[in-house]
Amino acid sequence: MMMGCTSKKYRVSFDSLGFKTAKTMYAPGDAVEVSYMVGTDMDYWFYSDDVDFDQDYDWQKGVILRFTMPEHDVKIGVSSRNSMTAEPYANQPPEEPGPVDSGGEDDSGRKWYCPECGTENYGKFCTECGKARP
Numbered sequence: 001m002m003m004g005c006t007s008k009k010y011r012v013s014f015d016s017l018g019f020k021t022a023k024t025m026y027a028p029g030d031a032v033e034v035s036y037m038v039g040t041d042m043d044y045w046f047y048s049d050d051v052d053f054d055q056d057y058d059w060q061k062g063v064i065l066r067f068t069m070p071e072h073d074v075k076i077g078v079s080s081r082n083s084m085t086a087e088p089y090a091n092q093p094p095e096e097p098g099p100v101d102s103g104g105e106d107d108s109g110r111k112w113y114c115p116e117c118g119t120e121n122y123g124k125f126c127t128e129c130g131k132a133r134p
């Protein structure tokens, strides 16, 4: 006979604001329902190292996560990103040109081809492999 174990409850916690649950403490075997109101222009990704959950969507409550309470605490996290800027490299600035040489007297600015890799260059060093202009 296991005595005194039936009333043990475990905590459901979250790594960010926005989650809603009916309770914070659940007994093992309890059906847990977590809701999270989502924005329409964002993609959300829910994760937990502690439990496998089913994910559903309700137009009034937002995303619903359902799972059966295991015999340990559960922590759930969420990652979100704006789906409008999903392109991973879209916002990166173009590659900077090499340092501008203000010496004036040399012939920088004249086109040359790198003997090492064949890249077309205007500066003192090859932009591709870094070899100095011959």
Ligand SMILES: [Zn+2]
Residues within 6 Å of the ligand: 114, 115, 116, 117, 118, 119, 126, 127, 128, 129, 130, 131
């Ligand atoms: Zn080169």
